[in-house]
Amino acid sequence: MKITKIKHIGVFTSGGDSPGMNAALYAIAKSAEAKSIKISGFRKGYEGLIDGDLISLKSHELQKSLHQGGTILKTARSKRFMELEGRKKALQALRTNKIDALIAIGGDGTFKGLLAFSEICDIPFIGIPGTIDNDLVGTDYTLGFDSAVNTSIENIDKIRDTAESHNRVFIVEVMGRDSGYIGIHSGLTTGADAILIPESGKDLIYLLEKVKNYDSEDAFLIVVSEGDEIGTELVASKIKEVNPNVDLRITRLGHVQRGGNPSALDRMLGIRLGATSIEVLLRGSQNVMVGLINNMICTTSFQSVVKQHQIDEELQGLLEIFGS
Known part of the structure; x- marks a missing residue:
């Protein structure tokens, strides 16, 4: 797919909500507008994607929700999207609304869903890590x-x-x-x-x-x-x-x-990752999650974004010192 064809980007939040999601949405809209790209938001995660439940997103409106927790787009977990028939309906919704690329804010389940979706849909997908658990490979911190x-x-x-x-x-x-x-x-x-x-x-x-x-x-x-x-x-x-x-x-x-207002760190993280998601799309990346490692922006393929089931050695050492 040629990069010049990206004129309309869809975005949604999926899985558990996390403070900082609205900041990311604001940054996505602001960065897209600077490139004259239209942004639409699908409501209620993959459910909205299947139903074509989308709204136009404007940065000046999203600016007012930057300080709020949760997600103005709502979020949900979708059993329907796990089935091929559900994904086919989502594909039709994207085509009907002329969506050229998709940005998802969520956890590893969200990105696994996009991987499955990529088997029938060839538009580029970008992920932003949004989960309070901080349990994803590919970023030092997750939103929330x-x-x-x-x-x-x-x-x-x-x-x-x-x-x-x-x-x-x-x-x-x-x-x-x-x-x-x-x-x-x-x-x-x-x-x-x-x-x-x-x-x-x-x-x-x-x-x-x-x-x-x-x-x-x-x-x-x-x-x-x-x-x-x-x-x-x-x-x-x-x-x-x-x-x-x-x-x-x-x-x-x-x-x-x-719940509650996102911290300064989560607001800034949302802004940085939101803006970066537009940049990497325009550079031709697809099926990657944007993250932050050693305070540097990076990308990780969806195949490599899995849940971490261990803590790093430094934290393990601290746990043994202070918890024993």
Whole structure:
């Protein structure tokens, strides 16, 4: 496909929402307008792509939502798109609306969907990493991760106040179904006594050793990723087994971590990646995710964008020092 044919770009947000998505949409529209390219947004992710549910995007309107969390385009997970028939309907919608290229903001499932779509659709696809879990190969940070960590820190700090007042052991569950990045960042920066994440097999052993003789006027804080293989309830029961006298409470932060205004880092990341997505399209790239490694823009093929199931050596070392 010749690059000069890109006159109309479609964009959508998919999977879980994450703070910074609106900043990316704003940057995409602003950069496209500078090149006299029309931008349209498909609502509700792949569902909107199938149904042809699209709206015109203007940078001066998106500018007002830059500070908002979530996504103005809405988002959804689509079972229909997993079927060939659903993808054929999406292809027809693109043709009907004369879409020349597609930008998707989401996680690895979003990009796998585009890979499957590329088997029947030959227009270029570009991905922007949008997930609070920070679990994608090809970028140091994903959109929404920094905001989610800041939200976790703010709430854990408040929990410490009440824990100190009552000499309690508090288990705080944070998001991270397959990844411990939110857990380890929020746990380390709030001075948690123990951090349990899916990638570590020794963290429960360290925790039980520390808590079995706990009898202090200080709070005892435990941060647990929701995807930890032990599970929050079982962690609580194990603590009670080794130390029945502790006054223990569980708090699940849940979806509060997804909401709220994006941090400065996520806003800037959204702007940089949004603008870059237009640049790489015009350079002829396709089926790649734009990311940031060592503060430098880079691209990674969709085939290589997979979920990370381990944390880096530095963070693993910190976890062993501060969590043991």
